[in-house]
Amino acid sequence: MTSTRRPTPPRAGRRDGAARPPSVRAVDKGRTRRALLDGALALLEDRSLDNLGIREVTRAAGVAPAAFYRHFDRIDDLGLVLVDEAFTTLRQLMRDARDDVTAADDMIEQSVAVLVRHVRDNQAHYRFIAREQYSAVVPVRLAIRHEIRLFATELAADLARLPVVDRWPTADLVMLADLIVGLMVDSAKRLIDVMEEAPDREPTVVADTERRLRYLAFGATAWRPS
């Protein structure tokens, strides 16, 4: 399982605080860590984290049970890593997408497109997040809630730059952001469902999502802030 080759260790002069080149050991360790994460992710397709066995995970990763403890203390920690993986890249993508536009309409289409692509590229992660949003594993549940809050906060900040709502008090902005995020979460769940149950109906779901977002946007024109 190891010893493919051994390139002469990076014996360069270690000067200037630059990042040290990753040692062979570290890269190997990273490999089995990934194997554990991927194995878990595969199992979580139809299991809940609550019910995920350490032995199962190591088996799926092709590794001895004891090896698990070299990387995580308990199964919860592995779950937290998965939460992080799913959200940090998504948040970045969304921020970028919103930076590119000014009109609300473009913003909607852009955001939905980004979401759809990201869900498609990371189905296993999203299935996991959907299932564990109200997880029995407390730390994971809290982590997901926290990430979604962050998401809403960032969205509220960006919304504040739009013409229609830029004079709203914060409370109302937050409410709108909450509504939008709730809708996107819901849509993400519908997306993973439709992607594996009836992929041909995916465009319908996408169109529905855009329409409902547009409804929320229209609401802003009629709403009189508190």
Added chain:
Amino acid sequence: MTSTRRPTPPRAGRRDGAARPPSVRAVDKGRTRRALLDGALALLEDRSLDNLGIREVTRAAGVAPAAFYRHFDRIDDLGLVLVDEAFTTLRQLMRDARDDVTAADDMIEQSVAVLVRHVRDNQAHYRFIAREQYSAVVPVRLAIRHEIRLFATELAADLARLPVVDRWPTADLVMLADLIVGLMVDSAKRLIDVMEEAPDREPTVVADTERRLRYLAFGATAWRPS
């Protein structure tokens, strides 16, 4: 565990297709069945159905493991019963509440009040539903989805009688109903969280829910149906 008394069996003349008086056996059976359901519900407070053991349930119910199979074939069936218990009473309550009012504003306050009370009275059920909405146990996941759809359909039918939207095409009505139901589901989840984490903040959550519903209602005035 049995034989408290034995009232002379209801030896009345069995005529006219009236419901037969429940036999002692049946009522006893019902008792342990309830004990199993309640035991499960208690355990599900911090477990997922996926991870609920038959032995655990029988232990919590104060009953031998084998007794479980006299009532359910597998743990999924028990879950389905819980889903049914939670939704049928709620749907009835909501329909009644909406029948009492005509103005949209009353309707919002009424509905939220009913929801809050029902959630408070059935916290365990709601926690279970929230957690299992994307359950790893397929039949349960499907059952919950189905119940929520029913909910939305009934709401759409009632919405059609309101002045602002009564000329909308069905598709738009369904969309609005979906939005509202999604919001209520989300709110129910926030409610159970806040009820056990910070009960004093409950009024805030209630007010927030009403405000967000009102936002959706305002949206209807600005929306131009497809």
Added chain:
DNA sequence: GAGTTCGGTGAACAACTGTTCACGAGGATA
């Protein structure tokens, strides 16, 4: 009152679980 059905029991089964431990191959370090 005799016979049947039903719902609960406790024992038994193999299978699997999380966690610990001493061990060793081999990268890292000097």
Added chain:
DNA sequence: TATCCTCGTGAACAGTTGTTCACCGAACTC
């Protein structure tokens, strides 16, 4: 070169699991 440290191994532990079975008393039927 010799030493240390890291990460994976396989064996072992006691504990729990789902499910089946023969059994039995009490409720029911006639």
